[in-house]
Amino acid sequence: MTTLQPDGTIAYFSMEYGLENGMNTYNGGLGILAGDVVRGFADLDVDAVGLTLLNDRGLGHQYIDEYGTQHIEPAPWPVEEFCEPLDATVEMTIGDETVTIGAWRYDVESEHGGTVPVIMLDTDREENPHWIRELTRRVYAPGKDDRFKLAVYLVLGIGGVRMLDELGYDVSTYHMNEGHASFLTLELLSRNDLDADAVREQCVFTTHTPVAAAHDEYPIELLNELLDDELISMYTVRQYSPRGKIHTTRLALNLSRYVNGVAKRHQEVSREMFPEHAEKIDAITNGAHVPTWVGDEMAEVFDEHMRNWRRFPTKLQHATLIDDQPLWEAHQAQKRDLIDYVEDRQGVELDEDVLTLGFARRAVPYKRAPLLFEDVDRLREVIARSGDVQVVYAGKAFPGDPRGREIIEQIYGYADELEDEITITYLENYDMEMGLALTSGVDVWLNNPRRPREASGTSGMKAAFNGVPQFSTIDGWWVEGHIEGETGWSIGPEPHSPREERMTDAKETLVDSTALYDTLENDVLPTYYDDREKWVDIMRNAIAFNGSRYHARRMMEEYLADAYDA
Numbered sequence: 001m002t003t004l005q006p007d008g009t010i011a012y013f014s015m016e017y018g019l020e021n022g023m024n025t026y027n028g029g030l031g032i033l034a035g036d037v038v039r040g041f042a043d044l045d046v047d048a049v050g051l052t053l054l055n056d057r058g059l060g061h062q063y064i065d066e067y068g069t070q071h072i073e074p075a076p077w078p079v080e081e082f083c084e085p086l087d088a089t090v091e092m093t094i095g096d097e098t099v100t101i102g103a104w105r106y107d108v109e110s111e112h113g114g115t116v117p118v119i120m121l122d123t124d125r126e127e128n129p130h131w132i133r134e135l136t137r138r139v140y141a142p143g144k145d146d147r148f149k150l151a152v153y154l155v156l157g158i159g160g161v162r163m164l165d166e167l168g169y170d171v172s173t174y175h176m177n178e179g180h181a182s183f184l185t186l187e188l189l190s191r192n193d194l195d196a197d198a199v200r201e202q203c204v205f206t207t208h209t210p211v212a213a214a215h216d217e218y219p220i221e222l223l224n225e226l227l228d229d230e231l232i233s234m235y236t237v238r239q240y241s242p243r244g245k246i247h248t249t250r251l252a253l254n255l256s257r258y259v260n261g262v263a264k265r266h267q268e269v270s271r272e273m274f275p276e277h278a279e280k281i282d283a284i285t286n287g288a289h290v291p292t293w294v295g296d297e298m299a300e301v302f303d304e305h306m307r308n309w310r311r312f313p314t315k316l317q318h319a320t321l322i323d324d325q326p327l328w329e330a331h332q333a334q335k336r337d338l339i340d341y342v343e344d345r346q347g348v349e350l351d352e353d354v355l356t357l358g359f360a361r362r363a364v365p366y367k368r369a370p371l372l373f374e375d376v377d378r379l380r381e382v383i384a385r386s387g388d389v390q391v392v393y394a395g396k397a398f399p400g401d402p403r404g405r406e407i408i409e410q411i412y413g414y415a416d417e418l419e420d421e422i423t424i425t426y427l428e429n430y431d432m433e434m435g436l437a438l439t440s441g442v443d444v445w446l447n448n449p450r451r452p453r454e455a456s457g458t459s460g461m462k463a464a465f466n467g468v469p470q471f472s473t474i475d476g477w478w479v480e481g482h483i484e485g486e487t488g489w490s491i492g493p494e495p496h497s498p499r500e501e502r503m504t505d506a507k508e509t510l511v512d513s514t515a516l517y518d519t520l521e522n523d524v525l526p527t528y529y530d531d532r533e534k535w536v537d538i539m540r541n542a543i544a545f546n547g548s549r550y551h552a553r554r555m556m557e558e559y560l561a562d563a564y565d566a
């Protein structure tokens with residue numbers, strides 16, 4: 001089907017995968033992206049296979065008590081309902097243990113393309129010691145020590161390569177989605193008589209981490225304890241991860257033929273972080289999978305105007321031809337669906353005629369969920385002058401992360417404080433279904449990370465597919481996707497402007513919150529309440545300019561041309 005079909009199978013390794021709502025096998029954007037990548041492979045009928053861990057206890061279900069305190073409980077999902085058990089097993093050595101690894105298969109099927117299997121590794125077998133059985137159970141092993149986490153990565157990388165071999169895949173490219181999978185290079189070095197060039201020929205690496213301190217690194221002695229010395233010597237490992245640490249990103253950078261960041265801005269930041277690899281670091285801006293992330297009512301309107309838009313989402317550019325009324329009505333219908341959803345879940349009543357902001361992201365400090373409330377009095381003035389808003393939040397803090405939990409408590413605090421003025425609700429247990437309900441049902445998608453921390457972001461793309469404009473700091477994909485007042489709005493200065501470069505951390509929050517209030521008061525609210533025609537233009541532009549471009553098919557065509565064809 002595609003002229004770019006590579007020889008051999010592409011194996012896409014990722015610690016987490018957002019496959020289906022019932023499978024609690026992801027933590028956030030990285031996993032959702034991995035899901036959209038394999039959905040993109042399936043649409044293009046590319047010979048590919050996904051590889052991950054079973055993660056059968058999930059990340060956890062989020063409960064929030066009346067004080068806004070998050071509680072996470074393990075949320076096992078029914079593996080047999082989604083996956084087929086495979087007979088194959090492989091063995092590897094971890095420390096003194098011989099570990100047996102089994103596997104399950106989940107099929108990603110495309111309506112108009114092919115099927116791509118995702119192989120999920122499982123160490124929970126009777127023959128394994130207790131701690132080994134736990135390795136593939138919870139996403140990112142919350143509460144476990146570094147030794148345990150390294151063992152998990154070894155299973156993913158080394159066990160993964162062996163399992164694909166055992167299952168008979170003829171892999172031509174191993175694609176590491178983030179550094180967690182980078183130990184697969186050690187297995188490949190061993191198989192190729194330590195010929196690093198031969199390994200590079202087979203490896204592609206996508207980095208997602210724009211902050212130096214956030215790259216995974218561990219004491220090298222820990223790896224020494226766990227790594228099978230018959231496989232590879234620590235002397236060799238140190239050549240590819242120097243400086244006395246095992247640094248998963250450097251290992252992948254050193255042993256890949258092609259590396260990319262996930263947006264243009266992220267490419268720049270990655271090149272600054274790893275100057276010795278600058279030439280090799282390319283950019284492929286993320287895209288979200290259109291058929292997965294368009295609400296039902298909007299899909300009906302698209303069906304009437306753009307044949308085959310699911311298969312060729314570039315056609316969303318013809319959204320310019322959709323009339324105001326059907327577009328607005330489809331949006332309002334999706335908004336009512338969201339209002340019902342929120343009432344069912346949270347017992348909170350939202351108003352169909354009030355501008356609704358949506359904000360759903362992992363609760364981590366750099367995403368700054370409470371930025372809207374930085375100056376509550378100013379916010380009150382904005383509303384008094386320009387019209388009401390209501391806000392829907394969602395997002396999990398990583399289990400055991402006190403700073404993430406505090407963010408949710410803060411939002412709860414503001415919801416109480418502003419109870420009589422603004423309806424603010426925090427939905428429990430953000431998942432894929434909720435992601436779709438929110439990005440397709442709010443009026444404006446709010447995003448205000450500290451820059452340059454948002455490598456790309458994809459939820460704003462889902463919003464664009466649904467004609468929901470984004471209101472965001474100019475970071476990640478928004479550097480490319482934003483046309484002021486046309487596809488959405490910016491918050492704060494342009495990247496590389498003298499103003500941006502001078503900002504200290506505290507200043508950034510002040511500058512951004514002020515910009516947020518100004519734009520909300522002078523542009524967003526007046527357009528929404530007083531110029532509906534202009535508003536619907538912006539909705540249409542979000543679909544036509546951003547939806548037609550920031551989709552998984554375009555992303556996968558770029559991977560096929562730039563990464564796999566190399």
Ligand SMILES: *Cc1c(COP(=O)(O)O)cnc(C)c1O
Nearest residue numbers: 028029032431432435457458459
């Ligand atoms: C889309 C999505 C994400 C990723 O969105 P970002 O914009 O990258 O934060 C995370 N979680 C869920 C459930 C999603 O649907």
